[in-house]
Amino acid sequence: MPLQEELEILRKEVKNYLQEIARGEALSQYEFSILGRKGKFTELAKKIAQAPAEEKPAIGKQINELKHELEEKFQVKKQEFHAQTTDADMIDVSLPGAFQQYGHLHLVTRAIEEIERIFVPLGFSRMSYNEIEWDYYAFEALNMPRWHPARDEWETFFISEDVVGPKGRVLLTPHTSSGQVREMQKRSAKGQGVRMINIAKCYRRQSDISHVPMFHQFEGLAVDRSVTMRELIGTVEYFVKNFFGKKRKVRLRPYHFRFTEPSFEIDVTCGICNAKGCQYCKDGWSEIAGAGMVHPNVLKAGGYDPKKYTGFAFGFGVERSYMMKNNLNIGDLRLLYSNDIRFLEQF
Numbered sequence: 001m002p003l004q005e006e007l008e009i010l011r012k013e014v015k016n017y018l019q020e021i022a023r024g025e026a027l028s029q030y031e032f033s034i035l036g037r038k039g040k041f042t043e044l045a046k047k048i049a050q051a052p053a054e055e056k057p058a059i060g061k062q063i064n065e066l067k068h069e070l071e072e073k074f075q076v077k078k079q080e081f082h083a084q085t086t087d088a089d090m091i092d093v094s095l096p097g098a099f100q101q102y103g104h105l106h107l108v109t110r111a112i113e114e115i116e117r118i119f120v121p122l123g124f125s126r127m128s129y130n131e132i133e134w135d136y137y138a139f140e141a142l143n144m145p146r147w148h149p150a151r152d153e154w155e156t157f158f159i160s161e162d163v164v165g166p167k168g169r170v171l172l173t174p175h176t177s178s179g180q181v182r183e184m185q186k187r188s189a190k191g192q193g194v195r196m197i198n199i200a201k202c203y204r205r206q207s208d209i210s211h212v213p214m215f216h217q218f219e220g221l222a223v224d225r226s227v228t229m230r231e232l233i234g235t236v237e238y239f240v241k242n243f244f245g246k247k248r249k250v251r252l253r254p255y256h257f258r259f260t261e262p263s264f265e266i267d268v269t270c271g272i273c274n275a276k277g278c279q280y281c282k283d284g285w286s287e288i289a290g291a292g293m294v295h296p297n298v299l300k301a302g303g304y305d306p307k308k309y310t311g312f313a314f315g316f317g318v319e320r321s322y323m324m325k326n327n328l329n330i331g332d333l334r335l336l337y338s339n340d341i342r343f344l345e346q347f
């Protein structure tokens with residue numbers, strides 16, 4: 001198209017646009033695309049080079065004239081917009097900006113991430129299992145037959161009333177130990193040992209100031225041909241020093257669990273009184289976990305020959321560990337899951 005014609009089209013386009021435009025910022029954008037450095041005028045000016053030599057001066061002059069004319073029109077239009085702007089449209093750039101509230105992860109999520117970071121370098125892989133589980137994996141495979149009274153301690157939520165099949169009733173996992181035999185079965189079938197950490201939700205029929213029906217535990221399990229109790233103690237001490245701090249001490253107190261033999265409860269020195277004894281811990285120690293050497297019946301259920309394989313296991317409460325680490329005495333543990341932002345933002 002001859003340059004002359006292009007000029008006329010642009011002149012008309014701009015004229016129509018200036019009549020219709022209703023918003024100041026749209027005008028600025030349009031001005032930019034017409035008169036800006038990479039706008040239509042710059043494009044037209046480049047084309048002068050291709051015009052016949054004798055036409056160049058005239059067409060160049062016309063382009064410049066049109067450009068000035070349009071620049072003036074844009075100015076007039078801008079002033080019109082400016083005159084219409086009321087005080088309410090003005091922005092006071094000296095005012096402080098609106099405060100943006102930062103969120104953060106829930107304290108239990110943070111505890112879970114920290115626990116995982118401590119165990120993974122020791123060779124424990126983080127594993128997950130269903131929260132809806134068979135009675136078999138929660139109890140029976142852990143050496144607690146159907147009639148056994150020890151089961152009462154777990155105050156379990158059963159989902160099905162009837163025994164559904166050889167694996168019993170369906171329930172919500174009352175502890176992370178339910179993952180033990182599942183993991184062993186998977187690994188023993190491949191001729192491998194186990195070294196896993198299971199950090200997960202647990203459910204029990206309990207709700208008072210120190211109990212919530214849904215809480216978290218983390219379970220460590222190691223099974224191999226030569227796993228010893230020394231390794232259990234070393235692993236637990238490593239965790240305690242890294243999670244609670246170097247000054248904290250650990251002790252194992254003989255206890256009884258059906259799924260470990262021997263069994264222990266693990267105590268950690270109290271961080272509030274530095275093991276001197278206070279109203280929270282009484283004698284300077286706080287109970288924090290259960291642990292022991294995996295019972296031969298449990299190894300068998302997992303597909304291992306207890307004459308060749310040994311293992312250790314431990315189970316900690318996540319909420320309890322976090323409270324003890326930070327010396328938090330939350331009056332009512334249920335607040336943790338009440339989703340009240342005023343409570344949660346304190347941590």
Ligand code: DAH
Pocket residue numbers: 174175176177219220257259260289290291292293313314315316
């Ligand atoms: N599952 C137990 C509980 O919920 C805790 C526990 C005790 C886990 C001993 C273990 C263990 O792995 O060896 O109270």
